[in-house]
Amino acid sequence: MSAVLRGTGAAPGSAVGRLVAARVGAPAARPDPAPPTEVPAALDIVARHMDDLAGALRTRGRAAEADIVEFAALIARDRELRDGVARHLAAGLAPIDALAEAVREFADVVAGFDDELLAERAVDVRDIGRQAEALLRGEDPTGGAPPGGAPAVLVGEELAAMDLLRGARPAAAVSERGGPTGHLAIVARSLGIPLVLGIPVAALAELAEDLILVDGEAGTVEANAGAGVRTIPAPRRVPGGGAGQAITRDGRRIRVRANVATVTDALAAGEAGSEGVGLLRTELPFLTEESGWPDEERHVAMLAPVLAAVPPGLVVVRTLDFTGDKRPPFLRDRRITLPGPDALTAQLRGVMRAASDTGVEVALLLPMVDHPRRIKHVRGLLADACASLGLVPPPLGAMVELPQVLDQVDDLAEHADFLSLGTNDLTSRLLGLSRDDPRLTPASAAHPTVLEAIAQTIRAGHAHGRAVSLCGDAAADPAVLPHLVRLGCDAVSVAPTALAGVRAAVRAY
Numbered sequence: 001m002s003a004v005l006r007g008t009g010a011a012p013g014s015a016v017g018r019l020v021a022a023r024v025g026a027p028a029a030r031p032d033p034a035p036p037t038e039v040p041a042a043l044d045i046v047a048r049h050m051d052d053l054a055g056a057l058r059t060r061g062r063a064a065e066a067d068i069v070e071f072a073a074l075i076a077r078d079r080e081l082r083d084g085v086a087r088h089l090a091a092g093l094a095p096i097d098a099l100a101e102a103v104r105e106f107a108d109v110v111a112g113f114d115d116e117l118l119a120e121r122a123v124d125v126r127d128i129g130r131q132a133e134a135l136l137r138g139e140d141p142t143g144g145a146p147p148g149g150a151p152a153v154l155v156g157e158e159l160a161a162m163d164l165l166r167g168a169r170p171a172a173a174v175s176e177r178g179g180p181t182g183h184l185a186i187v188a189r190s191l192g193i194p195l196v197l198g199i200p201v202a203a204l205a206e207l208a209e210d211l212i213l214v215d216g217e218a219g220t221v222e223a224n225a226g227a228g229v230r231t232i233p234a235p236r237r238v239p240g241g242g243a244g245q246a247i248t249r250d251g252r253r254i255r256v257r258a259n260v261a262t263v264t265d266a267l268a269a270g271e272a273g274s275e276g277v278g279l280l281r282t283e284l285p286f287l288t289e290e291s292g293w294p295d296e297e298r299h300v301a302m303l304a305p306v307l308a309a310v311p312p313g314l315v316v317v318r319t320l321d322f323t324g325d326k327r328p329p330f331l332r333d334r335r336i337t338l339p340g341p342d343a344l345t346a347q348l349r350g351v352m353r354a355a356s357d358t359g360v361e362v363a364l365l366l367p368m369v370d371h372p373r374r375i376k377h378v379r380g381l382l383a384d385a386c387a388s389l390g391l392v393p394p395p396l397g398a399m400v401e402l403p404q405v406l407d408q409v410d411d412l413a414e415h416a417d418f419l420s421l422g423t424n425d426l427t428s429r430l431l432g433l434s435r436d437d438p439r440l441t442p443a444s445a446a447h448p449t450v451l452e453a454i455a456q457t458i459r460a461g462h463a464h465g466r467a468v469s470l471c472g473d474a475a476a477d478p479a480v481l482p483h484l485v486r487l488g489c490d491a492v493s494v495a496p497t498a499l500a501g502v503r504a505a506v507r508a509y
């Protein structure tokens with residue numbers, strides 16, 4: 001008999017495999033001849049594993065994932081965490097207990113950051129703690145392999161993005177905790193690993209012997225999948241989702257573009273038939289930056305390979321957005337995380353040079369715009385940067401993702417060349433839910449408060465003849481997309497894996 005458990009689908013696709021618990025302290029396959037007995041030594045080993053993993057990911061062209069792992073290595077080396085361990089050891093706790101206490105305290109500090117997205121990194125702190133603890137116990141920190149050589153369905157109470165990156169790639173993943181807009185889900189979608197959230201580990205434990213079918217779209221986990229006729233489904237072809245323009249039945253063209261950050265994403269966007277790029281996130285290569293704002297040469301070096309790989313069409317390049325959990329070490333204790341005029345000019349010049357070198361038509365997009373005067377100010381910087389390079393300034397757009405800008409959205413539309421709704425942040429802020437909160441899903445953007453903000457932005461944009469796009473994950477959600485089309489959204493951008501589905505839905509509207 002087959003049992004079906006229902007959770008929340010957070011990364012599409014489906015796969016069959018056997019359950020493998022992440023980080024439960026499986027006995028080490030080859031016991032280390034000298035397992036660490038001291039906490040700092042265990043943390044050092046974890047940090048070195050992370051360094052190796054990040055290096056391997058970078059060699060495979062997975063820069064965004066490498067950045068996440070490098071950030072985790074920084075957590076393992078963090079002074080505050082280690083000082084906490086020393087304090088608890090000095091107070092007489094045993095090493096494993098001192099580690100657990102220090103991790104709990106450090107994770108609480110991180111979880112309490114005002115910035116809700118940065119608070120998400122508490123997951124990574126706890127993950128580092130679990131790995132170090134496994135090492136201290138002489139266990140394998142990555143968990144074991146599935147029995148019988150079957151593909152692995154990785155399960156855990158609180159999986160971290162890194163669980164998908166280290167060791168063999170799992171066929172699917174199931175996490176009791178975590179939200180569809182958190183890092184775990186973003187990495188799962190980027191790697192094409194089906195992910196279901198919100199299923200209690202205790203319920204899964206009873207299915208340990210079974211073959212499990214994970215459906216990341218339906219949000220279900222089905223036991224005894226091997227008993228029936230099920231096989232691992234082939235990659236899904238979306239009927240009606242083929243490349244080409246997406247035009248509704250009543251003749252409206254909605255541009256459907258990809259969100260990209262890396263060369264791999266850019267190539268995937270091309271394969272999936274994207275019309276250019278709707279959002280190019282530039283901050284990911286700099287997430288481990290310790291020394292300060294990147295200079296112009298580094299911007300050119302990081303951006304040019306991505307631009308060389310994008311599909312034909314306009315590419316919307318967003319300037320550095322180090323808010324939330326995307327905060328590099330050099331900004332760690334600062335409240336203001338947007339670049340000042342010099343740092344911004346370095347990026348504007350870098351983007352324009354990379355675009356000119358690769359012959360790509362770009363538009364620039366400013367994140368976290370809190371007032372129309374930000375656009376006026378940056379337009380001046382952009383004009384100067386372009387004049388000094390002998391180039392024509394590109395269009396300059398504003399992200400609408402901060403609720404406070406909604407009061408000024410008419411003025412904003414007057415001064416920006418286009419508007420882009422960042423519903424990941426906008427929905428989180430309007431509904432008062434952290435981006436890591438399981439209750440916050442892409443479908444949350446269908447909440448009346450968010451829909452009204454979207455409608456207001458589209459009205460303001462159109463009143464000034466500006467195109468309004470939407471680049472949050474909500475655009476790929478079947479509960480939200482029809483609203484966007486109905487409200488007159490001109491363009492949407494989504495993960496490359498979601499392009500075909502979105503085109504099909506627009507064509508069916």
Ligand SMILES: C=C(OP(=O)(O)O)C(=O)O
Pocket residue numbers: 279281321401421422423424425426471472473
């Ligand atoms: C696209 C967005 O930005 P981020 O890179 O923070 O997900 C958003 O907030 O919707």
